[in-house]
Amino acid sequence: MTAALNAPAGTSLLLSGNEAIARGAWEAGVKVATSYPGTPATEILEAIGLYPGLHAQFSVNEKVAMEVAIGAAMSGVRALCSMKHVGMNVAADAFMTYTLTGTKGGLVIVVADDVGLSSSQNEQDSRYWGRFGHMPVLEPADSQEALAMVKEAFEISERFLTPVILRATTRVCHVKAMATVGERQAPAKAEFVPEPQRWVMVPGNAKNRLPLMAARDKDLRAFAEETALTVVDEGNDRRIGFVTSGPVAMSLRETFPEAPILKLGFSHPLPVERIKAFAATVGALVVAEETEPLIENELKAAGVPVRGKDILPLFGELLPHVLAAAVRPLLGLPAPAAPAAPAKLFPRPPTLCPACPHLAVYHTLARLRKKVLIAGDIGCYTLGAGHPWGALDTCVSMGASMGVALGMDKARDAEDRDKAVLAVIGDSTFLHMGMQGLMDITYTGGNVTVLLMDNSTTGMTGGQNHPANGRDLLGNPAPKVDFAKLVTALGVPPERVHTVDPYQLPVLDRTLRQEIATPGPSVIITNRPCTLIDAFERHKPFHTDEDACTGCGKCIDIGCPAISVSRRETAVRKNGKEVELTFARIDTAICTGCGMCVNVCASEAIVRDEPAAKEEAR
Ligand SMILES: Cc1ncc(C[n+]2csc(CCOP(=O)(O)OP(=O)(O)O)c2C)c(N)n1
Missing domain, CATH: 3.30.70 (Alpha-Beta Plaits)
Structure with a gap:
C-alpha cells in the first residue's frame, strides 16, 4: 500500500522515490505501466498497480515489459516501463529500435541503478543508454523531484517524439522524503493509426528515420540549454564549482555549503554552453557523478578543463565523506579523518529461511558435490554458493545457468565427462530467460540435468506473482503455466521430467542420482512453496x-x-x-x-x- 494512493492533490507526505514515481506516473495520465521485478525498482510497479484507471503488469522479463509499453505508446497513450539497471540489457533490443521509430504516446523508461551494489550482480551506469539510444536522460535527486520529473518526462517524450529515460539510484528509490502530490491528468484514448513507414522498422523504413533522429538530437541539445530541470544553486565561495546530477547534489551541498553547484536535472544531452558559462564564474570545475565519467569526458571533449575521476572514485556512492576526502585537498584543506570503522559485529552471512525448499536441494547437492558441476542462477537460491553447502560453481545473469551448463558440457570431450553437469534455476528466472536456454540444451542434445526450483513466487525480490503460480499482480486468480508440460514441449523426454517434493530428501536424492547417471537432458521440478507466501503451510515445530x-x-x-x-x-x-x-x-x-x-x-x-x-x- 502506498501512502500516496488516496492523497488529494496538494497533500504533502513522506514518500519513497519509488512511490513518488508511481504517483507521478498516475498524475501524468499513464494508461499502461509494465516492469519485471528487480531491486531497487520493484516497488514502482507494485505501487502503480494500486491506482485506478490504468493497466499495470509485471511481465515475464524486461524485454516483454518494454514491448508491451511500446505497443501502448504506439497506440497513442502514455506508457511507463520500469526496471533495475540490468533489466536494460534485456530490454535493449526493443528500445534501441523504438528510439529510431520515435514514439507517439509518451514513453518513459524508469531505470534504477544500484549504485553501491547493495543487491545486484554488477554496477552499471544506465546514463550510457541515453547516449547509445539517442534518448534524453532525467535524473531526480529526491522524491519530490522524482514525482515532478516523471510528469516532465512525459511532456518531453511527446514534444520530441522520443522515449525518455528517468534514471534513479537506490538512494532516490528507497529513501523517504516529503513530496506534494497533484491531480491526475485524463489519459489519452488509445487509437492505433497504421503508419507502416514508421511502425514497421525494416531497413528501407529505418534508414529514413536516421536523419529524423539526428534532427531530434539537435533539438534536444537546444532544449537542454534552456530547461528549468537544470539549475544553478549559487554559493559564495567560488574557488570550486561543481557539476553534478541526482542525489550527489545533496551530498555536495552538505559537504561544501558555500560552493556553487550546477545540478543537471536533464543530464543528457549535456548543456555544454550553460556549463561553459558556469565554469567561467568559478576557479575550478569539478564533475561529481555516479558512477562513470560521462559528463566529465564530454566536457573534456568540448575543451572545458575539469577535475573528476582523477580524484573521485569510479564506483560506489559519492557520499559526503567521499567527496570531502577527494575535494578538500584542492582547497588546500586537509582531507578529513576516515570515518570510524563500523563496530565489529558477529558475522552474519545472508542465508535461506527456515524450511526454505531450496535447503533441500542444496543439502542434496552438497552430498553429490564431488560428482557434479553446478551452473547457478540468480535468485534466493544463489545463496547455495555459501556455507554450509558450497553448491554453486557459477552465477552470471538471469537464466544463464542453462547456457553456461550447456557450454560446460559441450566444451568437454567424451572421455573427460567424469562429472555430471547440473543447472539450478528458480521458477521466475526460468520464465524470464531460462526456458530459451533449456531449448538449446534439448536441441543440441546437451547432457544437463536441470533442477527447476518452483517455489510459486519470485522470492528474491519480495514475492511477486508470475505466470506459473496462478495469480496476477494484485493476487487475483490467473492462468497458470504447467512446468512439466512446458519443459516437455521444449523437448525434454517425458520420462526424464520429474516433479519431486523437496522435503522428501531421500526421493530427491534418488531422483537426482538416477538422472545424472543417464546421458541427455532431464529436468527435476521441486514443488514446495516459499515459506513467506500464503500457500506455505505451517505445522507444529x-x-x-x-x-x-x-x-x-x-x-x-x-x-x-x-x-x-x-x-x-x-x-x-x-x-x-x-x-x-x-x-x-x-x-x-x-x-x-x-x-x-x-x-x-x-x-x-x-x-x-x-x-x-x-x-x-x-
Ligand atoms: C535482468 C534482471 N532482472 C531482474 C533481476 C532481479 N532479480 C534477481 S533474482 C530474481 C528472481 C528470482 O526469482 P526466482 O527465480 O523465482 O527465485 P527465488 O528467489 O524465488 O528463489 C530477480 C527478479 C536481475 N538480477 N536481473
Missing part, C-alpha cells in the same frame, strides 16, 4: 530429544537457520577412534515443522513439540 540425539550433526548440515549447534563433544568409539560429536538444538520459535530434518535423523531424536502430533511428521 519440532524439538530435539537430548537423550536420543547421538550428535551425528546431519540435521545441522541441512543449513536450516532453525537448527544450531548446542554443544560439541569428543567421544571415543569402541575401536578406540576419537570422533567429534555435534549436538543440535531446534529454535521452536522459527521452526515451521516442515520435517526436512526428520528425514536425516537416524536416531529419531527430532520430535514434534507435542508427542501426540508425531504422526504428522513427514
